[in-house]
Amino acid sequence: MKAIVADASSLIALSDNCLIWVLEKFDTPILVPPYVKKEVFDTPIFNKKYGLEAMRTGLLFGKRIKIVDTDPEMRDKIVDLSNRLYTIKGRPMEIIQKGEADAIALLKKHEGALLVDEKNTRMIIECRETLRRIMESRIHKKVEIDQQVEQKLSKLLDGIKVIRSADLVAAVVAKGLVNWPYDKREMLKNMLFALKFSGCSISETEIFEYLNLVR
DSSP: OOOEEEEEHHHHHHHHHHOGGGGGGGGEEEEEOHHHHIIITTTTOOTTTTTHHHHHTTTTBTTEEEEEEHHHHHHHHHHHHHHHEEEEETTTTTOOHHHHHHHHHHTTTTSSSEEEEOOOHHHHOHHHHHHHHHHHHTTTTOOOOOOHHHHHHHHTTTEEEEOOHHHHHHHHHHHOOOOSSOOOOHHHHHHHHHHHHHHHHOOHHHHHHHTOOOO
């Protein structure tokens, strides 16, 4: 990968569990667009509950994490299309916000992967029909896809490589880059479950698959 473009969901999950240092274990440039910086630093740093978490992330800005301007027209186009894709009785459903769209727009300018833990954002990139079925079963109402919007969105999103905070953590532990005095499998298990409970879209089955790769 030539670059990793990070969304707020992954940075928050890593910082919330004191794992933001994992990013320093990779040589790949890590890029963040302005809206994501706003979500993980500019706004929460003044919040009593999330201020410390924002400070931990902010320590990497200008060092490990580079803030890069993106294309606002592309960002707004992604927001518009994504939030018109699914409808209930003709009424559109909001799926993503400007932070996620800003990260996707930035990735369109750089060859690499999108780091995102938020489930809806991942699925609107990887499997939009599956997301439709999940939402339909969750709200017990018929959810339809606007096929014209789907075609336009497909041209923008198909082929984007998506990774999660859990994938980065698993790679670091598997490579022996975490020098903690604990069993590697137990350490990885606790890290991955912590990320899961912080919003990372990873199933228990996937967690145990990762554990089987660690020796």
